[in-house]
Amino acid sequence: MLFVVVFAEQPYGEVNQLGGVFVNGRPLPNAVRIRIVELAQLGIRPCDISRQLRVSHGCVSKILARYNETGSILPGAIGGSKPRVTTPNVVKSIRDYKQSDPGIFAWEIRDRLLADAVCDKYNVPSVSSISRILRNKIGNLSQQGQYESGKPSPPQLSYSPVYPYSYPNAGSPSSAKLGSPPGMAVTAGHMGLSRAWPSVHTVSNILGIRAFMEPSAIAGPEGYQPKMEEWASVNRTPFPSSHGLNGIEKSTLETDIKYNQSSANLAGYVPACAYSASQYGVSACSGASGTYAPHWQSQASGGLSHAGGGAMGQHGHSLHSAMAFKRPTHGNLVILTFRESDIRIKFIITIYLSF
DNA sequence: AGCGTGACGGTTGAG
DNA sequence: CCCTCAACCGTCACG
Numbered sequence: 001m002l003f004v005v006v007f008a009e010q011p012y013g014e015v016n017q018l019g020g021v022f023v024n025g026r027p028l029p030n031a032v033r034i035r036i037v038e039l040a041q042l043g044i045r046p047c048d049i050s051r052q053l054r055v056s057h058g059c060v061s062k063i064l065a066r067y068n069e070t071g072s073i074l075p076g077a078i079g080g081s082k083p084r085v086t087t088p089n090v091v092k093s094i095r096d097y098k099q100s101d102p103g104i105f106a107w108e109i110r111d112r113l114l115a116d117a118v119c120d121k122y123n124v125p126s127v128s129s130i131s132r133i134l135r136n137k138i139g140n141l142s143q144q145g146q147y148e149s150g151k152p153s154p155p156q157l158s159y160s161p162v163y164p165y166s167y168p169n170a171g172s173p174s175s176a177k178l179g180s181p182p183g184m185a186v187t188a189g190h191m192g193l194s195r196a197w198p199s200v201h202t203v204s205n206i207l208g209i210r211a212f213m214e215p216s217a218i219a220g221p222e223g224y225q226p227k228m229e230e231w232a233s234v235n236r237t238p239f240p241s242s243h244g245l246n247g248i249e250k251s252t253l254e255t256d257i258k259y260n261q262s263s264a265n266l267a268g269y270v271p272a273c274a275y276s277a278s279q280y281g282v283s284a285c286s287g288a289s290g291t292y293a294p295h296w297q298s299q300a301s302g303g304l305s306h307a308g309g310g311a312m313g314q315h316g317h318s319l320h321s322a323m324a325f326k327r328p329t330h331g332n333l334v335i336l337t338f339r340e341s342d343i344r345i346k347f348i349i350t351i352y353l354s355f
Numbered sequence: 356a357g358c359g360t361g362a363c364g365g366t367t368g369a370g
Numbered sequence: 371c372c373c374t375c376a377a378c379c380g381t382c383a384c385g
Contacts, residue, residue, distance in 0.1 A: 016381060025365035025379050047357055056381050061359065078378040079367025129370070 020054025027075035028055065028063075036060055037067050090125060093118045094133055106130040 013021050022028065032053055039049045046064060050057040067073055090113065097109050106127045113119045125133070 014381090022380055023366090024381080025367080027379055045357080057358070058360080058382075059380050062380080065359090076378050077367095080369045080377070126370090 016054065016056055018051060018054040018056065020056075022055075027078070028059065030073065033063055033073040033075075036063050037073050040064050040067075090118060091133055094130060098134060106134065109134075 013023055016022055027033075032055065035053060036049055036055065039052065040046065044052075046060045047057055049055070050060045053060075063073065093113060093116065094109055097104055097112055109130050110124055110127055113124050119125070
């Protein structure tokens with residue numbers, strides 16, 4: 001007999017007037033966004049959707065308006081700024097210089113940009129900008145060999161082309177963050193994936209943690225399979241063991257792919273357009289990650305009596321991958337404390353074992 | 356009562 | 371590495 005009791009200390013998340021949980025500044029989980037559109041298509045009035053999902057009517061209105069306008073349920077690209085000097089053309093030129101002379105210095109590139117009239121003295125990138133381009137873009141490109149300036153690559157995975165807005169620079173920097181497994185082709189879709197590390201502040205995280213506590217939430221009463229997103233974000237902070245980390249990332253990738261492939265649901269809400277470089281490229285497929293407030297709020301917290309089956313199996317696997325389970329020499333009580341100080345979420349997992 | 360909209364406080368990420 | 375700033379977010383209040 002195995003009892004697992006999870007205590008999740010979550011300092012983030014606010015409650016709106018309707019009792020719904022949200023994270024200020026962060027998008028609603030895609031599952032909720034999908035649900036909003038679904039309900040609207042069923043003819044349910046926005047005000048009723050708002051009450052049912054406990055999302056402000058302004059938000060419902062906004063999401064529906066966006067869906068009607070763009071055909072996408074996805075939020076816009078958050079953060080970043082439009083390229084001021086590092087236009088696709090400039091990047092292409094830098095790439096060409098680098099490819100023709102791999103040992104070229106950034107300042108030499110800068111001089112050549114001026115000499116070749118790619119830029120003038122007013123818009124030539126700084127040496128540090130060029131260095132960053134070399135590091136973040138050209139470096140990856142030299143491995144991929146498929147960068148087309150400003151032109152999204154054809155998606156190889158169905159989760160990539162989900163974002164209705166172009167995201168010119170989505171290409172690269174975080175590929176390193178993700179640490180794509182060696183040998184894995186880093187396509188635009190994967191780049192989108194790399195950017196899809198959810199913020200630790202996302203509602204999905206918070207609710208995901210709650211879902212971890214709620215068997216019915218895990219079961220997904222709305223038919224949305226919870227997935228690894230929450231744990232992927234929990235594991236965002238580097239662990240001492242890269243082995244474990246890689247395992248998690250891989251499983252996360254697989255889960256994403258698996259979900260998307262099995263979900264005809266989301267596909268209807270994210271246009272299969274050509275915007276492959278996407279900040280939310282995977283967020284979309286992870287969209288169904290969520291259970292949302294109405295499901296768990298109305299239910300008493302129940303312990304996970306068994307860590308097997310369905311999505312929970314995935315979670316369990318990740319936990320094992322992420323943390324070194326150490327059983328005490330004596331006794332049948334295992335107290336496992338997982339402190340993620342970086343993201344300020346603390347888990348205390350107590351496992352009761354009765355033999 | 357329902358809906359559209361803008362202010363607000365917040366997050367994010369390229370420059 | 372840190373800061374800036376412009377993009378986005380959802381909530382709330384108002385009309």
